Amino acid sequence: MTILSEQLDYDAFFRTLRAAPSRLLMLDYDGTLAPFTPHRDRATPFPGLRPLLQKLASEKRCRTVIVSGRAVADLLPLLQLNPLPEIWGSHGWERMHADGTYTPPPLDENTRRILAEEWNWLKALFPGDRIEQKPASVALHWRGLEPETEVTLRGLASKRWSNLLLHAPVEMHAFDGGIELRTLGRSKADAVHTLLSEFPTPPAAAYLGDDQTDEDAFAALDGRGLRVLVRPELRPTRADLHLTPPDELIRFLNQWISHLS
Ligand SMILES: [Mg+2]
Structure with a gap:
């Protein structure tokens, strides 16, 4: 302590x-x-x-x-x-x-649509045990993977989501073992x-x-x-x-x- x-x-x-x-x-x-x-x-x-x-x-x-x-x-x-x-x-x-x-979560229609689109993108690219759909976000996990793979995954998600941040009410959030696209506001x-x-x-x-x-x-x-x-x-x-x-x-x-x- x-x-x-x-x-x-x-x-x-x-x-x-x-x-x-x-x-x-x-x-x-x-x-x-x-x-x-x-x-x-x-x-x-x-x-x-x-x-x-x-x-x-x-x-x-x-x-x-x-x-x-x-x-x-x-x-x-x-x-x-x-x-x-x-x-x-x-x-x-x-x-x-x-x-x-x-x-x-009290989400508006636009936010729901954006989260659905990003979930479809994740599903098309990554295996099911690496992606997560939550009530107000989507996430990509690399916990336990090789450092090089982590760099690749982080790069792919960051690149796509940084563009999205410019015109959508979302934020990108890194956590231990992954990255998440979250609805802004909470x-x-x-x-x-x-x-x-x-x-x-x-x-x-x-x-x-x-x-x-x-x-x-x-x-x-x-x-x-x-x-x-x-x-x-x-x-x-x-x-x-x-x-x-x-x-x-x-x-x-x-x-x-x-x-x-
Ligand atoms: Mg924690």
Whole structure:
């Protein structure tokens, strides 16, 4: 565990958590709760983590929310939790409440058409296990491939999509293991802002994430909660704390649970 922010008093944060009238724990999925695997559909939580997630999802004294770039539907078979926590998918575009109520992405006709065209392009060029169609984006994955292949794939997608950016409401986003064409207008920050706004008084809050898309969430949480970077190596970040998964993450979540009384 490495404390990155001079302002962070780690023990004081947990004392605040214990005394707080409400708590909000926001968790990214890939890279944070689950290790990267060459097969994205097999990225199940780190060993030993699922019982903790189940405990948190069942816990009335803390609102636990998964905030992922994946589609909500993608996460359900990987999480295998009952009850489920609230889930925000597709970088803030979709939301499934803990009671199962689902809000799909509000996309306009033009955006739908563009995403459909780019999906057809991906399907024509790349194998099915390398491409992904999400409710508000399409993605190309090169996780586990040779570096030269990665360069080729990155080049093809970047070239096509950089042109598209000039006249369409989309953005290109690199993530660990691939590149995505996303609908502009939402990010993980929207999930953080919305969730925080739903508490009558500010909750004791934390957000745990690993990649660049989580930096949006870290920015949104600035001054209002603990920001935790979870990844094997430290990198430039807005986070207040760095944890190496899975051991330090498991320790942190156990500590969180033990402070809910
Ligand atoms: Mg991640």
